[in-house]
Amino acid sequence: MSKEEASKPLSASDASQGFNWWIRTLKYKTGISLTDQEKLAYEQENKVKTELDQCAKCNEYKNFMLQYSPTVTFMIDQINQVGGYVDPDKLKCEICTIPRYGGYNPGMGVQLCANYIDNKWVLNDTLSHELVHWYDNTRFKVDWGDIRHHACSEIRAASLSGECALVTEFKRRLGFLRYAKGHQECVKRKASLSVINHPACKDKEHADEVVEEVFRSCFNDTRPFETIYR
Structure with missing residues (x-):
């Protein structure tokens, strides 16, 4: 824009457009006088x-x-x-x-x-969880239509992803046995919440029963980790 153009007064049309833009912005910011x-x-x-x-x-x-x-x-x-x-x-x-x-x-x-x-820490646990499912599907050829297969992978994913890990301070205060129990209870709870959405699941009680049925063998299988990540 030249100096001459900058020094020219605004036309009525330009001024009207500028005023309307200001009014519209004010209405959007305040919510006052907006039509539906x-x-x-x-x-x-x-x-x-x-x-x-x-x-x-x-x-x-x-x-x-x-x-x-x-x-x-x-x-x-x-x-x-x-x-x-x-x-x-x-x-x-x-x-x-x-x-x-x-x-x-x-x-x-x-x-x-x-x-x-x-x-990003929620994303880390979530992505780790889903990658355990991916690993299970590749390594074990999971039949996702089988509610027990699904429950087993959910148990492993909740346990191995780190989402049920407790902070070191809790571990020190509560002691290993209570810490380990808390970890397992968290895994069972999260697995049941996922299994309840399976088409073959009748209700929460059914989900809890299926998780409990396969829990020991699936929880103890920490592959590909040597031990549970906490």
Whole structure:
């Protein structure tokens, strides 16, 4: 813009447009005098922006863990060693319609729920959990239609991912036996919460029964780890 152009007074049209923009911005920020249509458009615009921000942050966390997380990098290596391959494009940050951190599908890979994962440590545990499922599916050929197979993998994933780990301070104060018991109870609870969504599961009581039935053998199988990660 030249000095001459900058010094020219605004036309009535330009001034009107500027004023209207200011009024519209003020209305959006305060919510005052918005029509129902304007409110809907504003809410939709904010929703899209929020979801884009959530997915961007989720991908940032994911990329960090793919590079630096001992559990995530170890599990990916172990999956490769048993004949599988973790395609980075199949580790997807998405907006989930039901409250959960993530999920695993043998054909589609891992879903990471960007709108529920609020920090990189939650993503680390979630991705580690789902990679245990991926490992089980590759190594043991899991029949996901069999509720006991499903329960077994959920037990292993909850135990080995680190999501049921207790802080060192708790371990020191409570003692090993109570710590170990607390870990197992956490694993059972999380496994049951997943199994209850299986098509063959009747109710929570049924989920608890199935988890209890297979718990000992599945909990004691720590492959590919030498011991339980806590």
